[in-house]
Amino acid sequence: MNPSPEKPSHRYQVVIVGGGPSGLLLGSLLHGAGIDALIVEARSPDYVLGRIRAGVLEQGTVDVLTQAGADARLRSEGLPHDGFALCVDGEVLRIDLKSLTGGKTVTVYGQTEVTRDLMDQRRRFGAASVYEAADVAIGDIDTPHPFVTFVKDGVTHRVSCDIVVGCDGFHGVSRRTVADKGLETFERTYPFGWLGVLADVPPCSHELIYVAHERGFALCSMRSPHRSRYYVQCDLNDDAKNWSDDRFWDELRRRVGPAVADNIVTGPSLEKSIAPLRSFVAEPLRFGRLFLVGDAAHIVPPTGAKGLNLAVSDVHYLGSALREFFLERSSAGIDHYSARALNRIWKAERFSWSMTTLLHRFDSYTPFEQRMQRAEFALLQSSQPARAVMAENYVGLPL
Ligand code: RFL
Numbered sequence: 001m002n003p004s005p006e007k008p009s010h011r012y013q014v015v016i017v018g019g020g021p022s023g024l025l026l027g028s029l030l031h032g033a034g035i036d037a038l039i040v041e042a043r044s045p046d047y048v049l050g051r052i053r054a055g056v057l058e059q060g061t062v063d064v065l066t067q068a069g070a071d072a073r074l075r076s077e078g079l080p081h082d083g084f085a086l087c088v089d090g091e092v093l094r095i096d097l098k099s100l101t102g103g104k105t106v107t108v109y110g111q112t113e114v115t116r117d118l119m120d121q122r123r124r125f126g127a128a129s130v131y132e133a134a135d136v137a138i139g140d141i142d143t144p145h146p147f148v149t150f151v152k153d154g155v156t157h158r159v160s161c162d163i164v165v166g167c168d169g170f171h172g173v174s175r176r177t178v179a180d181k182g183l184e185t186f187e188r189t190y191p192f193g194w195l196g197v198l199a200d201v202p203p204c205s206h207e208l209i210y211v212a213h214e215r216g217f218a219l220c221s222m223r224s225p226h227r228s229r230y231y232v233q234c235d236l237n238d239d240a241k242n243w244s245d246d247r248f249w250d251e252l253r254r255r256v257g258p259a260v261a262d263n264i265v266t267g268p269s270l271e272k273s274i275a276p277l278r279s280f281v282a283e284p285l286r287f288g289r290l291f292l293v294g295d296a297a298h299i300v301p302p303t304g305a306k307g308l309n310l311a312v313s314d315v316h317y318l319g320s321a322l323r324e325f326f327l328e329r330s331s332a333g334i335d336h337y338s339a340r341a342l343n344r345i346w347k348a349e350r351f352s353w354s355m356t357t358l359l360h361r362f363d364s365y366t367p368f369e370q371r372m373q374r375a376e377f378a379l380l381q382s383s384q385p386a387r388a389v390m391a392e393n394y395v396g397l398p399l
């Protein structure tokens, strides 16, 4: 359903900018609470579904998707994982998530599938979404009646509302809108990227394997018993076009060592791309009537599998705050959203940074820093409490 071109001034309680997983999930929770929200997305649905990203869902993320009623396929097709392996210079250490956390696990289910489930649900609800919206802009956020403008099929629309939520990712317009309004940013970029390959071949192991090797990091992951997702650390300025499938499989096999390499089934890549690694946080997350959520507000390097999960916890906090605002006429929740979300965000930033630092090859590292990396792994090998801290963070800190 699109806002009618004849009624460009249509009004909603909430306008959500961005129809990725954050925007769609928030839209679903608001719909469930009877709050009228429009999603304005710059791209087409196929483009949004074509981005291959996250694969690991925390239990808390599954719970929020359940609350949204978008968990049916996730329950039948998601793969519960009780642990994962760390393989450092050929030595393997299993992190037994379940026993180290008193029974908590994660679920392997692709972000693409989460997004598809939420899109299908939104369509069934008949809730309003505008795809391929150009020139999206946000105004009057310091008043009780902000607005969002965009161009759709050559027609300019102006939608007024009570609340605007920026779910438009790292490169979106929302954070830019408040760049000169006291927004503070904290950033670390890493001098390498991840080259990812998706292939319809069975995974080499029933659990994820995170590999630290002198040639660089590698990750063996999956989407299903028939679809694998692999990554190798690569040069930041490299181009996926430089990597034939054969070159990728050869490099992966060298890094994972002979035992795992023997189990790698190769096949043509369905997707191959390079992602940069970055840690980034913007503060605060509220500017008048505009709220920042998910990748619009923060980025983590993918090593800890936290990005999507963090976006979902933001949505959970903001969803309940907006229910209080609209249904109970209380501003307490929206007043606390920024501090509440940032408290969890910084802990996930710390974990993602520490996993990245532990497992990657840093060309600039001095011999002292290399010894620190080794000592960190040795501590994990010898100390159950150290493994418990890693497991507690990996399964997700409480919402
Ligand atoms: P998204 O997914 O970037 O969606 C933002 C949406 O906003 C749209 N948009 C606009 N719309 C309107 N107007 C504008 N001006 C707009 N500008 C942009 C975009 O088209 C898009 O549809 O952000 P969102 O919803 O906050 O979701 C965040 C997650 O996508 C992200 O954190 C995760 O993918 C990160 N991530 C992982 N997270 C995990 O929790 N577990 C993982 O295992 C995991 N693995 C990964 C990852 C990210 C990766 N890459 C490629 C960065 C693995 C990789 C390789």
Ligand code: PHB
Pocket: 053, 054, 055, 056, 208, 221, 222, 229, 302, 303, 304, 305, 306
């Ligand atoms: C993935 O399957 O895409 C994936 C899994 C774990 C990570 C990052 C990415 O830490």
